[in-house]
Amino acid sequence: xxxxxxxxxxxxxxxxxGKTLISKIFSLLDLPVYNADERAKWxxxxxxxxxxxxxxxFGEESYDKDGGLNRSYxxxxxxxxxxxxxxxxxxxxxxxxxxxKRWADSQHTAYVLKEAALLFETGSYKSLDATIHVTxxxxxxxxxxxxxxxxxxxxxxxxxxxxxxxxxxxxxLADFLITNDESTxxxxxxxxxxxxxxxxxx
Numbered sequence: 720x721x722x723x724x725x726x727x728x729x730x731x732x733x734x735x736x737g738k739t740l741i742s743k744i745f746s747l748l749d750l751p752v753y754n755a756d757e758r759a760k761w762x763x764x765x766x767x768x769x770x771x772x773x774x775x776x777f778g779e780e781s782y783d784k785d786g787g788l789n790r791s792y793x794x795x796x797x798x799x800x801x802x803x804x805x806x807x808x809x810x811x812x813x814x815x816x817x818x819x820k821r822w823a824d825s826q827h828t829a830y831v832l833k834e835a836a837l838l839f840e841t842g843s844y845k846s847l848d849a850t851i852h853v854t855x856x857x858x859x860x861x862x863x864x865x866x867x868x869x870x871x872x873x874x875x876x877x878x879x880x881x882x883x884x885x886x887x888x889x890x891x892l893a894d895f896l897i898t899n900d901e902s903t904x905x906x907x908x909x910x911x912x913x914x915x916x917x918x919x920x921x
Contacts (some may be wrong), residue, residue: 725821728830729851731836732852734860735862737855749834750830751826761787768814770782776810780792808841840883840884850893851895852889853899861873861877
């Protein structure tokens with residue numbers, strides 16, 4: 720008898736919205752969380768085909784002599800050119816998608832979570848069974864990022880926000896919303912979504 724595959728649930732939110740915190744709370748409910756952004760960094764170093772394609776597309780300088788990712792070199796190229804941003808996404812996201820699928824198939828829970836910053840922007844939400852969008856006001860998000868990454872200026876943070884979909888756009892695409900604005904309790908919102916997903920999985 721084949722084991723029932725878990726529901727694939729995406730969780731996303733703009734920079735500073737708190738998606739990682741919300742994911743950690745879900746993990747306390749014994750739910751596995753796949754961090755797509757961290758895993759992408761790992762795959763860019765250790766997935767040989769992806770590594771070869773990045774070197775071919777962006778130059779051998781994409782990696783240092785020890786095989787590690789030359790982050791500053793790549794960031795300078797990618798963030799200054801929207802076409803190159805699209806190109807790196809075209810190379811990386813399919814590999815992350817395959818890796819996530821393999822990982823999800825090895826889990827034994829009712830559902831699993833895929834945490835990703837650009838879940839909606841890349842279209843990867845379409846391959847999932849449900850999505851959760853974590854929201855907070857722009858002013859709160861900017862303050863959170865400045866306290867987390869003091870090297871970033873308000874202007875830099877706003878530039879990142881402008882490259883992401885607006886909350887209005889993401890709210891239309893998401894199945895569930897979690898408000899993480901420090902005035903609304905998040906635990907009851909998480910429990911409600913958790914119970915709904917368990918019921919759907921069963």
